[in-house]
Amino acid sequence: MKKKSYKGLDLDVYEEVLDNGLRVYISPIPRHTIHARITTFFGGSTLEFKMDGDDDFTKVPGGVAHFLEHKMFEKKDGKDPLAIYENNGASGNAFTNEYVTAYHFTGVGHFFENLETLLRCVHEPYFTDENVLKEKGIISQEKKQDLDNPFSIVYDRCLVNTFHNLDFKNTVLGSLEDINSITKEDLYNCYNTFYHPSNMVLTISGDVDADEVMNFLHKFYNNYDFEKRPKVVIKHKDEPETVVKEKDVIYMNNLSKEVLICYKVKKPTYIKDEYLNRIYFSFLLDLKFGAIAPIVDVFANDVNLISPVSSYIEPVDDYYMVIFNATVKDDADKFIDLIDKTIKDMNFDEDNFNLIKKAILNSIILSTENATGICSMIANQVYFYEEPIYDMHDKLKSLNFETFKKAINGICLNNRSVVILDNKTKKQG
Amino acid sequence: MEFYDYNVNGFDLHVIKTARFKTVFYSVNIRFDDAREYEKYTSLLSRVLAQTSSKFDSIREINAFCASIYDPSYNIRVLESGSQDILSLTASFSNEKYTEKGMNEKSFKFLSEVLFEPKVVNGGFDEDVFQVQKEKLLEYYKTLKDRPQNYAGSRLSEEMQIKKYKTFKLDELIREIEKLTAKELYEFYQKVMSEGKLDIFVCGDVEPESICDVLSKNIYFNGSKRGEINHYVGQSSYNEKPKVIIELSSNAQSNLIVGCKLMDLTDFERKYVFVLYSWILGGGMNSLLTQTVREKNSLCYYIYAVRQNLFDTMKIYAGINGEDFEKTYKLIQEEMENMKKGNFTDELFEGVKEIYYNSLIKIEDSQSELVGSFTSELFVHNDNIENRRKQMEKVTKEDVMNLAKKVHIDTVFLLKGER
Numbered sequence: 001m002k003k004k005s006y007k008g009l010d011l012d013v014y015e016e017v018l019d020n021g022l023r024v025y026i027s028p029i030p031r032h033t034i035h036a037r038i039t040t041f042f043g044g045s046t047l048e049f050k051m052d053g054d055d056d057f058t059k060v061p062g063g064v065a066h067f068l069e070h071k072m073f074e075k076k077d078g079k080d081p082l083a084i085y086e087n088n089g090a091s092g093n094a095f096t097n098e099y100v101t102a103y104h105f106t107g108v109g110h111f112f113e114n115l116e117t118l119l120r121c122v123h124e125p126y127f128t129d130e131n132v133l134k135e136k137g138i139i140s141q142e143k144k145q146d147l148d149n150p151f152s153i154v155y156d157r158c159l160v161n162t163f164h165n166l167d168f169k170n171t172v173l174g175s176l177e178d179i180n181s182i183t184k185e186d187l188y189n190c191y192n193t194f195y196h197p198s199n200m201v202l203t204i205s206g207d208v209d210a211d212e213v214m215n216f217l218h219k220f221y222n223n224y225d226f227e228k229r230p231k232v233v234i235k236h237k238d239e240p241e242t243v244v245k246e247k248d249v250i251y252m253n254n255l256s257k258e259v260l261i262c263y264k265v266k267k268p269t270y271i272k273d274e275y276l277n278r279i280y281f282s283f284l285l286d287l288k289f290g291a292i293a294p295i296v297d298v299f300a301n302d303v304n305l306i307s308p309v310s311s312y313i314e315p316v317d318d319y320y321m322v323i324f325n326a327t328v329k330d331d332a333d334k335f336i337d338l339i340d341k342t343i344k345d346m347n348f349d350e351d352n353f354n355l356i357k358k359a360i361l362n363s364i365i366l367s368t369e370n371a372t373g374i375c376s377m378i379a380n381q382v383y384f385y386e387e388p389i390y391d392m393h394d395k396l397k398s399l400n401f402e403t404f405k406k407a408i409n410g411i412c413l414n415n416r417s418v419v420i421l422d423n424k425t426k427k428q429g
Numbered sequence: 430m431e432f433y434d435y436n437v438n439g440f441d442l443h444v445i446k447t448a449r450f451k452t453v454f455y456s457v458n459i460r461f462d463d464a465r466e467y468e469k470y471t472s473l474l475s476r477v478l479a480q481t482s483s484k485f486d487s488i489r490e491i492n493a494f495c496a497s498i499y500d501p502s503y504n505i506r507v508l509e510s511g512s513q514d515i516l517s518l519t520a521s522f523s524n525e526k527y528t529e530k531g532m533n534e535k536s537f538k539f540l541s542e543v544l545f546e547p548k549v550v551n552g553g554f555d556e557d558v559f560q561v562q563k564e565k566l567l568e569y570y571k572t573l574k575d576r577p578q579n580y581a582g583s584r585l586s587e588e589m590q591i592k593k594y595k596t597f598k599l600d601e602l603i604r605e606i607e608k609l610t611a612k613e614l615y616e617f618y619q620k621v622m623s624e625g626k627l628d629i630f631v632c633g634d635v636e637p638e639s640i641c642d643v644l645s646k647n648i649y650f651n652g653s654k655r656g657e658i659n660h661y662v663g664q665s666s667y668n669e670k671p672k673v674i675i676e677l678s679s680n681a682q683s684n685l686i687v688g689c690k691l692m693d694l695t696d697f698e699r700k701y702v703f704v705l706y707s708w709i710l711g712g713g714m715n716s717l718l719t720q721t722v723r724e725k726n727s728l729c730y731y732i733y734a735v736r737q738n739l740f741d742t743m744k745i746y747a748g749i750n751g752e753d754f755e756k757t758y759k760l761i762q763e764e765m766e767n768m769k770k771g772n773f774t775d776e777l778f779e780g781v782k783e784i785y786y787n788s789l790i791k792i793e794d795s796q797s798e799l800v801g802s803f804t805s806e807l808f809v810h811n812d813n814i815e816n817r818r819k820q821m822e823k824v825t826k827e828d829v830m831n832l833a834k835k836v837h838i839d840t841v842f843l844l845k846g847e848r
Contacts, residue, residue, distance in 0.1 A: 008527075010451070030449045031794040082714035087776060089783030091713065108787045137727030141748055144682035145730065148577050148846070253679040255572040291492035291500075300480060300488045301557070303564040306572065327575075329568050355493060358528075359500035365451050365523040366502070370795070 001214055008393030009368050013378065014210035015388075018217060020226040021198025025378045025388065026210040027371075034111055034206035035371035037104035038122055039379040041201075042068075042194035044172030045098040045316075048235035049193060057235045058193075060186050063139075063174015066096040067182050068190050070139060072103070072121055074131050081121040090114050096172055098314070100383055106372065111208070112216055119220060122200070125191050127184045136180055143173045150258035151325060153250060154419040158262050158323075161245040161417040165237040168316045197226050203378045205371035239317060241266055243417040251424035256306055258421040259332045261339055263322040263413055267315075271407045275385050276395060278313070279360075280407035281320055283399075285311050286356045287349070288342050289324075295342050304329050315384070332420045344413055350401045357399055364392065430793070432803075433637040439650035440627035443807075444637040445799055452521050453533060453633035454796035455501075457544055458804070459516040460658060461625040465594040467514060469605040470617040471507035474516070476562040477614065479505045481548040481555050491543075498535045499528045503543065511660035511739030511809075512593075516621055518544050519797070524634055533635065534643050541647045553612035563606065570603050574678070578746075581684040581844040588674055589688040589840035591740045593662060626654035630803070632796040660809050664690040664741050671838040675754075680846035683754065687745040687761055688840040694741055694832070700811065701824050702832045703743075707734045708781040709773050709829065710764060711745055715780060717764040717773060718745065726760065728753050739809065743836065751845040758841065768833035771826055778826055785821050789814050 001016040014026045044065050048057045072094070073080050085092040090107025092114075103122055105114050146152035156171045163169040173179070204213060243264055271277040289295060289311045299309050307327035314321040324339050367373045381388045389395065433444040485491045495501060501522035508515040520540050525532040548555045573580045587598050597605065627650040631640050667690040694703065711718040711734030718732045732747040749757050767773065792798045792814065805811040812820055 032790045033794050080714060086713045086715045086784060087780040089780070089785075089787035091784070108790045134724075134727050138723055138730050141682065141728075141750070142730035144846075145748055147681035147848075150575055254575050256568070256575055258575075292489060292496050294489060296492065297487045297489045301561055303561055303568075306565055306568045327572075352493075355496035359496045362499040362501075362523045362528065365527050366521065369450060369452055 001210065004388070004390050006368070006388070006390050006392065008397075009365065011368050011374070013388060013390075014214075016214060018197065018221060020221055020224070021196070021228070022217075022221075023201045023382060024214070024217065025201070025203045025382075026208060026213055027203075027205040027374050027378070028208050028210065029205055029371060029374065031206045031371055032108050033106055033371060034108075034204065034208050035104065035106045035375050036115055036118055036202070036204040037102050037375040037379060038118055039100050039102040039201045039203070039383070040122065040194050041099070041199050041383060042101055042190065043097055043099040044170065044174075045166070045168040046194075046234055047167040047170060050233050050235075051193065052230035052233050058189055060190060061174060061181050062170035062178040063172070064178075064182055064186050064190055065101050066172050066174070067135065067139060067179065068187050069094050069096045069101045069103075070135050071127055071132065071187055072125065074126050075120075075124065076126040081117045084117045085114055088114055092118070098168060098172060098316075100379070102379065104372075104375070115204075115213075115216065116220065122195055123224060125188065125195075127187045129184055132182070132184050132187065136182075139173070139179050140176055143176055143179060146171075146173060150254060150256075150327065150421055151260070153252070154258050154260035154325070154421050157248060157250060158260050158417055158419045161248055161419065162243050162262050162264050162321065163316075164240055164242075164244055166239050166317055167237070193232055196229060197221070198229070199232060201379050201382050203375035205374040239319070241412070241415055243415050245417060247418045247420075249420045249422050251422055254421050254423050257328045257330070257332050257423075259324075259326055259328055259335055260419045261324040261336055262417045263343065264415040264417070265320045265322055265411055265413065267318055267320055268408055268411050270409065271403070275381075275389050275392070276399075277407070278315060278320075278384075279396070279399065280404050282313055283353065283356065283404050284343075284408055284411075285313060285322065287352055288345070290356060291359070292352055292355055295338075298338070304331050304334060332422075336418055340416070348401075348405065353401045353404060357396065360396055361393070364396065435637075435641045437641060437645040438648060439652065440629060440648065442641055442644060443628065443630045443803065444635065444640060445630070445632040445796075445803065446635060446637055447632065447799075448634045449793070450633050450796055451524055451527055452796070453524050453536070453631065453635060454800060455518075455520040455522075455537065455540055456630040456797075456800050457518040457540075458628045458630075459621060459625040459652070460510075460513045460628070460654065460808075461516070461621050463509065463512055463514045463592075465596065466605075467617070468597055469602060469609060470614055471514060473563060473566055473606065473609065473614060474618060475505045475507050476566060477554050477559055478544065478547055478618075480558050480562060482542060483546045483548045484542055494539065498532055498539060499523055501536045501540060503540055505544065511662045513658060513660050516544075516625070521796070526634070537640065537643050538647050541644070545648060547618070549615060551612075553610065553615045554618075556611050559611035559614065563609065567603060567606055570599060570606075573599065577678065577680050577682070577684050577844055581686055581842055584674070584676065584844070585686045585688050585744070585840060585842040588672060588842060591662075591664065591690070591737070591742050622650070623652060624654060625652040626658065627652055628804075628807075630800045632800055658808055660739050662740050663694075664692060667692065667837045667839045669837075671841055673841045673843075675843045675845055678844050678846055679848050680844065681848045682748045683751040683846045684844040685747045685749055685754065685757060686842045687758070687838055688842070689743045689745070689836050690839045691741040691743065691832075691835050692837065693835060697820070698828070698832050698835075699738060699741065701821050702828045703736060703738065704785060704821075705778070705781050705824055706768065706829050706832050706836070707736045707743055708784065709777055710734050710768055712781060713784070715777050717767060718761065721764055722747065722757060722760050726756070728757050728760075751843075751847065754843055754845070762838070765833065765836065765838070768836075769830055771830045775826075778829070782821060782824070786818055789818055
């Protein structure tokens with residue numbers, strides 16, 4: 001076990017890789033609660049894979065990682081892990097996103113019983129035809145919530161319109177058809193491939209003693225036979241820079257218009273460090289659309305905009321998706337043109353750059369203020385950058401304007417997909 | 430952890446000094462008596478205050494100043510709290526130990542200005558800001574149907590009146606806001622300032638005396654509200670035959686809300702037994718509703734019960750298929766009957782108690798919860814944390830069964846999807 005530290009943040013982390021390959025990160029902080037989270041690197045955008053050395057790739061339906069997440073709570077003895085947490089006064093949950101699936105609990109006391117429950121939850125599958133069938137009704141209702149949500153409607157369509165080949169174009173939940181087609185065999189297939197400790201990360205933070213946890217883990221895994229095995233290979237798919245469809249209008253009974261704009265941008269290569277690459281790229285949004293950008297006054301005074309304008313970046317393979325979303329009253333095109341004109345204006349203000357730096361430094365202090373935030377930060381950094389960025393505070397302090405300009409120089413903003421959700425009676429009119 | 434109380438310049442300052450956090454939490458509450466006609470002002474007031482300042486010319490300038498002091502995050506709202514409304518600002522910022530010396534004072538000063546020094550022109554709020562915010566708010570209300578869960582919640586509130594007065598229906602509220610002027614809204618703001626009670630809470634690794642100094646230099650308050658405040662609003666009657674309203678929509682999912690009223694609760698029941706009741710019925714994964722409606726019958730993804738303590742009401746929310754309404758409603762009624770009969774396991778009963786005890790311990794892990802807990806002791810006469818635990822230990826299964834007999838379904842609203 002090695003002791004590491006997030007410099008400048010008063011945050012210690014004890015790390016160890018177990019014999020079975022599980023990466024463990026433990027960060028004690030002065031709280032009464034403990035949050036523990038185990039993350040498997042299998043998310044909604046992984047649909048074709050094999051073990052290194054195998055001939056053929058396995059293909060599974062959309063939504064399978066999320067379906068699997070639901071079914072991991074099914075146990076042969078009938079004891080739902082969530083029920084065990086609750087009986088201990090703790091609370092547990094899980095989530096699946098495009099990249100990973102994570103299981104977690106937060107509690108005071110009964111820690112080792114809860115931790116054992118968490119680990120058994122992800123290492124002891126019990127899928128039957130009957131319990132898989134039962135889940136379809138539940139997940140279909142979860143999906144239907146999205147089908148009534150204006151943002152989800154335009155976002156889901158945008159994925160299909162942006163990517164030709166990448167499996168990222170499938171939604172995390174899958175379509176209703178996908179959900180209904182998933183079988184017990186699909187689930188075991190994915191489970192056996194992705195739920196091996198070597199594909200997982202355990203993060204724990206709060207009122208926790210690292211030595212005790214490590215002793216517990218060594219003992220716990222003595223009862224399991226996880227053999228060393230080859231790596232998982234996700235099928236590589238070439239993705240052209242163009243989008244599939246540049247503009248799409250969906251007509252429903254909506255009273256307002258929901259707009260989603262997605263720029264598909266090849267990752268710039270000037271900054272080799274992946275973490276800094278993403279931070280520098282995100283300054284593009286912060287400077288042009290963030291709280292201190294001149295455009296916020298335009299947004300604030302525009303009565304056409306009913307909602308705030310949200311903007312964010314999602315890394316997808318070799319690309320950054322730069323996404324804008326707003327609910328507008330009448331004029332979707334006016335909003336789309338305003339965004340386009342603004343993002344393509346390559347004049348940047350150095351003073352604003354330095355102000356944003358201050359805001360980012362505050363935001364990382366906020367994010368290390370609770371155990372959940374810490375576990376999530378470490379797991380994300382290991383997923384995206386292979387290890388925690390222990391010097392992130394220094395890295396952020398050393399960001400500079402000249403490097404930023406070089407970092408985004410030459411990016412191409414010509415590949416764009418726009419989706420508008422509009423009212424169908426207006427179409428007929 | 431140490432507590433300090435000051436009375437300065439017409440307001441009460443409460444400081445919780447603790448070294449457990451890297452951030453400073455700041456909460457400003459102005460309590461004033463709720464009244465029917467206030468609803469047309471309150472949501473617009475918080476929007477306008479968030480957008481204007483006498484010190485800055487635009488929202489960008491406000492944000493830029495914010496960034497220069499390491500970006501305190503803040504939120505202005507008007508909260509409904511039983512018989513009281515609360516104009517509230519909550520904020521969180523990095524302690525200057527992690528940024529630059531002098532930043533704490535700058536943050537306190539800035540955050541006070543946001544609430545107490547809005548831009549005023551000719552006796553009203555800035556006309557341009559007011560008009561834009563008014564139009565945005567009206568459009569939000571007019572398109573509420575696009576957000577089915579919010580719309581269903583609003584419709585249930587219209588149909589199930591729980592206040593002492595008859596609340597506006599959505600279209601009435603829209604008409605009232607349309608008539609509102611910048612001057613009238615500012616007059617309302619002044620009324621709140623002159624008739625309210627101001628309490629300020631600070632929690633973090635701070636020096637109480639110096640905060641008292643800083644705030645007393647920046648804030649003068651002259652509200653007339655004094656003495657005991659009673660937030661509690663009980664229910665005096667319910668529909669013996671529940672009112673059932675079904676409205677059609679083109680949504681994929683149907684949104685069901687079952688509104689319940691509780692009659693004649695004792696203080697002990699309201700503070701302790703009701704908590705256990707709602708958690709056993711519709712709290713977590715173990716709850717009767719989740720187990721029956723979701724797990725055994727696969728009818729929904731979510732179903733849960735939420736208490737409104739200060740009103741003695743409870744709402745049960747579920748997302749289902751339209752054709753499953755009768756079946757779901759019947760199962761909900763059956764589980765409410767099971768609560769009366771005590772048909773729930775000791776394990777579940779003890780489990781929710783354990784969750785309650787843990788929630789008490791967890792209060793110290795969060796600045797906002799610490800302040801919230803402290804506030805509830807001051808204003809809704811909650812017991813202190815230690816006594817809350819002792820009181821909860823006394824609750825028996827019979828207490829829960831007795832309370833169950835006081836829970837009555839009053840109004841059922843279904844926004845039925847046909848897609």
